[in-house]
Amino acid sequence: MSNVLIVAEHLNGKLNGATAKCVSAAQAMQAEAIDIVVLAEDAGAVAADAKRIAGVRKVLAISNPANAAAVAQVLGPQVAKLAAGYSHVFGPSTTFGKDLMPVVAALLGTAQVSDVMAVEGSHTFKRPIYAGNAIVTVEAPADRPVVATVRTASWKEAAMDGNANVEATTVEAELPSHTRFVELAAGRSDRPDLQSAKRVVAGGRGVGSEENFKIVFDFADKLGAAVGASRAAVDAGYVPNELQVGQTGKIIAPELYVAIGISGAIQHLTGIKDAGTIVAINKDADAAIFEIADIGLVGDLFQVLPELEAALG
Incomplete structure (x- = not known):
């Protein structure tokens, strides 16, 4: 039985389309349950968007001032705690996911499966190697949680006609004191986001x-x-x-x-x-x-x- 927890990517209160692509990957695995966790300072708006993704059972909305910025060392321990009871934890293979998911994998004592582009089974996946010139089939250990990043370019977004339950909750995880957010330096543009643009x-x-x-x-x-x-x-x-x-x-x-x-x-x-x-x-x-x-x-x-x-x- 596969139960998948997907970590939502969002910015400025808006859900990134990469999250719906992770749902598509979980659906290809024929998972029995697909849940999404939203970690934010105020998770309400993002959770309201995430609940609309088709195939999602519930959305865990975790509001905490510590989650105001997407710092992997802060989010990682929370995701690892939430992973109890789930067989798989997915995140997008974006800058956000590549930063966070290795932390989650390390805390869970397992190796990460990167850039999942196809699902062959609950623990068998295909991913590109050699700059995409070859595709390799990898098998994750069956006795440990599967932590994976989903190659967003290989999946279409799941439909947005769902109506999942939203559960406002908390997670008891020890957050690091040695890591803190200082500032985000990013270019500003009115143009569409490069990774999600049509x-x-x-x-x-x-x-x-x-x-x-x-x-x-x-x-x-x-x-x-x-x-x-x-x-x-x-x-x-x-x-x-x-x-x-x-x-x-x-x-x-x-x-x-x-x-x-x-x-x-x-x-x-x-x-x-x-x-x-x-x-x-x-x-x-x-x-x-x-x-x-x-x-x-x-x-x-x-x-x-x-x-x-x-x-x-």
Whole structure:
């Protein structure tokens, strides 16, 4: 019997879509019960969103001033205590989940299964290795809780037509005194979040400079899309590293991905392989990006993008 506890990811009172993707992974395992835990300073609003995810039995809402910031060393002991009675603990393979879930696994004395992209059984999963060039099947020990991160690019969000029970509760866990939250330094943007956006426009080294990247931002705004970048563009200082897509950046799966001036290094392709439609614009007809693109346009991006914007009205 599999009972799954999913740790909700949220920010500024809003539930991240990665949580619903974790529910999809649990459903693929045919779990008998799927619960979500929301740890926040005030968990009410996020719990109200989480209860709507289809297939969820109940939402544990834990409000505590100590949970105001997502600090793994603070959240970890609470999740580990709550894990009693559950066979599996899932979290998203995002920055949040990659930070938190190893702490939970260590406290439970088990090894973490990372980047679950397919479920073969209650303790058997598939995950990518070698930058996604190979898929390995791993089997978790049956005598210990399974702690896993779910590769969000490989799963669709569960439907939002559920109505689970919300239980306001507390957890008795010893929280560390040596770790404290100081501040969150993050770029502010009105554009959609890169990891959850349905449409993404990304620029590469071919954009040429930080000033030239404005053409990418303008085109993204036209499409209502998030903005991403290749590692080459980030390393060159065109954009901050939170926009990086690829093996050492964010793994994303938008419905539409527009690659502008991106050559298509294997490390970048790893981050977009699950995208729905890939459109590539590059003046080099031999660029590797065209091998995986659904639509390819060979041309000067500084001529092509204004024409596309005009066509879009």
